[in-house]
Amino acid sequence: MTSSEALVRVEGLRKLFPLNAGFLRAPTSFIHAVDGLDFAIAPGESLGLVGESGSGKTTTGKLLVRLLDITAGHVFMQFDGQVLDVARLQRSDSKTFRRKVQMIFQDPYESLNPRRTIFDTIAEPLQVQNIGNVLDQQERVAELLNLVGLSPPSTYLFRFPHELSGGQRQRVAIARALVINPAFVIADEPTSMLDVSIRTSIMQLMQNLGTQLGVTYLYITHDLAVARYMSTRLAVMYLGKIVEMGATEEVLQRPQHPYTKALLSAVPVPDPRWTRTPVEIKGGISKPIDPVPRCRFYDRCPLAAKVCEDNDHPPLEDKGSEHYVACYRV
Amino acid sequence: MSETILRVENLTMHYTTRAGIVSAVDDVSFTLDEGESLGLVGESGCGKTSVANSLLKLLADNAVIKGGQIRFKGTDFVPLSEEEMRPYRWRNISMVFQAAMNSLNPVYRVGDQIIEALETHLGLYSHAQARQRVTELFTMVGLDPALMDQYPHEYSGGMRQRAVIAMALSCNPDLVIADEPTTALDVIVQDALLRQLKTLQEMIGMSMIYISHDIAVIAEVSDRIGVMYAGKLVELASADEIFHHPVHPYTVALMSAFPSVTGPKRELQTLAGEPPNLLYPPSGCRFHPRCPFATEICRQQEPEFKDHGGGHYAACWHPQEVTV
Numbered sequence: 001m002t003s004s005e006a007l008v009r010v011e012g013l014r015k016l017f018p019l020n021a022g023f024l025r026a027p028t029s030f031i032h033a034v035d036g037l038d039f040a041i042a043p044g045e046s047l048g049l050v051g052e053s054g055s056g057k058t059t060t061g062k063l064l065v066r067l068l069d070i071t072a073g074h075v076f077m078q079f080d081g082q083v084l085d086v087a088r089l090q091r092s093d094s095k096t097f098r099r100k101v102q103m104i105f106q107d108p109y110e111s112l113n114p115r116r117t118i119f120d121t122i123a124e125p126l127q128v129q130n131i132g133n134v135l136d137q138q139e140r141v142a143e144l145l146n147l148v149g150l151s152p153p154s155t156y157l158f159r160f161p162h163e164l165s166g167g168q169r170q171r172v173a174i175a176r177a178l179v180i181n182p183a184f185v186i187a188d189e190p191t192s193m194l195d196v197s198i199r200t201s202i203m204q205l206m207q208n209l210g211t212q213l214g215v216t217y218l219y220i221t222h223d224l225a226v227a228r229y230m231s232t233r234l235a236v237m238y239l240g241k242i243v244e245m246g247a248t249e250e251v252l253q254r255p256q257h258p259y260t261k262a263l264l265s266a267v268p269v270p271d272p273r274w275t276r277t278p279v280e281i282k283g284g285i286s287k288p289i290d291p292v293p294r295c296r297f298y299d300r301c302p303l304a305a306k307v308c309e310d311n312d313h314p315p316l317e318d319k320g321s322e323h324y325v326a327c328y329r330v
Numbered sequence: 331m332s333e334t335i336l337r338v339e340n341l342t343m344h345y346t347t348r349a350g351i352v353s354a355v356d357d358v359s360f361t362l363d364e365g366e367s368l369g370l371v372g373e374s375g376c377g378k379t380s381v382a383n384s385l386l387k388l389l390a391d392n393a394v395i396k397g398g399q400i401r402f403k404g405t406d407f408v409p410l411s412e413e414e415m416r417p418y419r420w421r422n423i424s425m426v427f428q429a430a431m432n433s434l435n436p437v438y439r440v441g442d443q444i445i446e447a448l449e450t451h452l453g454l455y456s457h458a459q460a461r462q463r464v465t466e467l468f469t470m471v472g473l474d475p476a477l478m479d480q481y482p483h484e485y486s487g488g489m490r491q492r493a494v495i496a497m498a499l500s501c502n503p504d505l506v507i508a509d510e511p512t513t514a515l516d517v518i519v520q521d522a523l524l525r526q527l528k529t530l531q532e533m534i535g536m537s538m539i540y541i542s543h544d545i546a547v548i549a550e551v552s553d554r555i556g557v558m559y560a561g562k563l564v565e566l567a568s569a570d571e572i573f574h575h576p577v578h579p580y581t582v583a584l585m586s587a588f589p590s591v592t593g594p595k596r597e598l599q600t601l602a603g604e605p606p607n608l609l610y611p612p613s614g615c616r617f618h619p620r621c622p623f624a625t626e627i628c629r630q631q632e633p634e635f636k637d638h639g640g641g642h643y644a645a646c647w648h649p650q651e652v653t654v
């Protein structure tokens with residue numbers, strides 16, 4: 001993919017959150033939530049984003065939909081041949097942006113408005129964009145409820161979020177994001193509360209939209225089996241950095257970065273007779289606060305050596321066939 | 331033999347809605363021993379959270395317990411008033427809500443919320459001791475204690491989940507009910523946390539009810555597993571039995587649908603047919619519209635939930651004999 005073909009192009013993206021800032025008091029330190037990301041997603045592609053809890057996945061998603069201001073770097077998106085600089089959108093481009101880009105939020109207990117019925121929640125993007133009359137909207141909402149397995153739709157349309165189970169809320173959030181046929185969807189753990197069977201049909205639905213309507217995804221998940229199914233390429237994050245990126249099967253079958261290896265060895269196995277060999281990284285708590293200039297994984301890495309301490313965080317380098325790894329010892 | 335601390339008998343709970351009655355928990359019975367962990371699995375919307383909330387009687391306004399008993403150390407919770415229930419919550423039984431990420435109060439610092447729980451329920455902490463205890467709890471769940479003075483919105487999803495787990499463990503309860511507690515955690519943190527919970531169980535004899543849609547996680551934490559379908563408990567047995575000799579056709583389907591991360595990439599399977607709508611649960615066995623083994627009797631009569639040998643309970647007219 002040349003950079004002009006990409007639907008999304010992220011360059012040097014950073015987000016720092018000030019810590020201990022007060023009234024008239026400058027912050028004394030910063031959380032480096034997202035610390036210099038570079039990646040691109042081709043039209044119709046699905047990039048999986050996995051990584052440790054607190055590594056900056058949701059923050060990345062929110063920067064891409066402009067829910068947070070970018071500290072540094074650029075996000076470009078291209079729709080119908082027109083390139084948008086997301087941090088500096090013209091007013092006239094705002095509406096296009098909102099129509100084309102949707103985010104499914106991580107927490108369905110927080111993201112659905114408790115005072116809106118399911119119908120109003122899902123129809124809202126249609127109403128905002130003035131698409132169809134009320135009847136068209138009802139038909140479209142019912143169609144989506146069926147697709148996400150909430151049927152018959154009539155029994156769900158006028159419920160409120162608190163009258164739904166966790167997984168049912170997640171499916172409402174998915175329906176809402178897909179209702180206006182967006183071109184780019186950032187899905188943040190969209191199926192984390194769904195059982196395998198329903199999750200599979202939702203993943204199939206999202207994939208069909210990908211192939212039929214060319215929807216592009218940034219798919220955030222901690223479930224590697226889901227990532228395997230949903231994404232063509234996979235990026236692994238650790239403390240604000242991408243530490244490994246490549247074709248999904250390649251990364252899962254031949255992980256190179258010590259963190260990715262540990263992650264794969266920790267995947268639970270559905271068999272009570274199975275006893276796992278303990279994960280090969282040191283315990284410990286990762287701190288994204290004012291990181292010292294060395295490899296971010298140094299404290300926990302089983303391979304850590306002097307070179308990793310004496311140098312700044314290693315660059316993300318192509319180790320052959322577009323399999324990128326950020327590690328001095330690979 | 332360890333003592334039975336919880337005995338649930340014929341528990342039935344409904345939600346009343348404009349469209350009719352949602353039969354979310356129907357005639358559910360199980361027991362839980364001291365130090366035991368029971369996993370609860372089942373499709374989205376089958377009633378797992380409803381069972382959990384009923385146990386502590388933390389119910390939605392439109393929920394009614396229609397019948398049954400919830401005996402905790404001999405006391406039946408069902409007839410108790412709000413006032414009478416309160417002393418049991420947190421101290422004896424604590425809960426990690428499915429809405430964990432959203433159950434912290436946004437206007438207070440996370441550490442202070444745990445300190446408040448400690449002071450309200452145990453009441454014997456000095457401020458310094460309480461902070462010390464929070465530091466311990468944070469470390470236990472893999473959170474940097476330096477984050478104790480931050481607000482919930484400054485936490486990631488997984489960090490909030492861990493804070494809520496820390497809060498649930500704060501008063502050393504006899505029983506922890508954890509409803510999808512690791513949905514936002516990476517597998518390494520999840521693994522560490524599950525180990526920690528296991529250790530606590532062994533150390534202080536804590537019992538646990540662990541709800542998850544992820545059968546691999548359930549396999550790791552549970553001594554026994556209950557499988558729910560459409561408001562019913564359809565199978566209950568040791569973890570090993572459920573995984574290797576499931577009897578109920580729904581459990582059999584559940585066990586064979588699990589995708590793998592490193593093995594050959596298979597086509598993913600879904601369960602044929604529609605998930606049931608609990609406003610109109612199917613007649614007879616609630617699984618019959620989707621069951622490949624259904625016969626006339628399944629459509630007519632509800633199968634009894636009974637012991638198929640060695641404490642392996644199931645509700646099915648045509649129990650399967652499979653080895654997985």
Ligand SMILES: Nc1ncnc2c1ncn2[C@@H]1O[C@H](COP(=O)(O)OP(=O)(O)OP(=O)(O)O)[C@@H](O)[C@H]1O
Nearest residue numbers: 017033053054055056057058059484485486487488
């Ligand atoms: N509004 C905020 N203010 C301060 N810090 C924040 C804020 N939002 C996120 N952070 C911090 O930024 C880091 C990254 O958070 P983010 O939510 O992006 O993680 P994540 O990868 O999505 O994690 P999870 O898998 O647990 O959801 C965390 O250390 C978090 O505490």
Ligand SMILES: Nc1ncnc2c1ncn2[C@@H]1O[C@H](COP(=O)(O)OP(=O)(O)OP(=O)(O)O)[C@@H](O)[C@H]1O
Nearest residue numbers: 163165166167345354374375376377378379380390
């Ligand atoms: N307050 C309520 N009013 C009406 N119906 C409700 C209410 N709360 C839950 N329900 C319904 O009751 C059924 C059981 O819900 P419950 O939350 O117990 O499911 P669950 O098994 O926990 O599902 P999930 O895995 O998706 O969280 C669902 O069909 C849901 O729609």
Ligand code: SF4
Nearest residue numbers: 295298301308327328
């Ligand atoms: S650079 Fe060094 S410390 Fe970092 S991951 Fe590689 S071996 Fe480990």
Ligand code: SF4
Nearest residue numbers: 615618621628646647
């Ligand atoms: S009772 Fe009949 S329909 Fe129900 S699970 Fe057993 S065989 Fe299937």
Ligand SMILES: [Mg+2]
Nearest residue numbers: 058106486487
């Ligand atoms: Mg997140």
Ligand SMILES: [Mg+2]
Nearest residue numbers: 165166379428
């Ligand atoms: Mg639930």
